[in-house]
Amino acid sequence: MFVLMSSCYQAERNCEAFKTGTFEFTTYLEGEMQTTVFKRTDSLSIETFKGKSDTASIRWINPCEFILTDLTPKNSAEEKPLHFKILTTSNSQYTFEYALVGATNKQRGTATKVK
Template sequence: MMSSFQKPAPLKFALLFIPLLFTSCYQPERDCSKFKEGTFQFSVEENGETLTTEFTRYGELEVSEFNGQTDSARIRWINDCEYVLTSLTDTTIGGDKPIHMKILSTTEDSYTFEYKFVGTQNISRGTAVKID
């Protein structure tokens, strides 16, 4: 006879499995289309200093302003949420290396992304805020 404090094995398994169903079904919002064009701002903390880049993306062109320097890049969209930036002016940190960008999640006015120089394994993350 089973005591009132013991649960049958299938019920124990089900109670452990149910929370996994709810957490594994969560998908972050990812409406990338509203971030294909516009003016954005991206800030990063480096050596205790906040560095901010402002960039405008329209059509197949992205123009960015950082530390008084302007850079232009060609955009090649891979799909709605991924694109490759190829510098047209070679004044960026990576020079002539294209940058692969992937939008991971979106909110009403911002998106979280990861990026890396094409051909490298070092991936960084950031958040861009749409300002116009």
């Protein structure tokens, strides 16, 4: 009976609660923990990292997936859009995976909603 109950469990996914707002994402980069802050509206994401801001357009595919396209790419790598998928949510955090559109090597992260 326990096996049946555990196989029916689904992680919470209230993606609408994370469509807009201000978020923090912390990751281990270049040998130390780095934090990015980004503010997301229905159509834009403004990211601030190490005191520099960058703006990307957002196109929502469905309530839990979106495409980010850099509006001011500085090189050819930044011209490629990123695909994000929200996997799970909680009160103030969501876990997501992301990759270049069409790529199979996805990475994961967790963002915290601060506003």
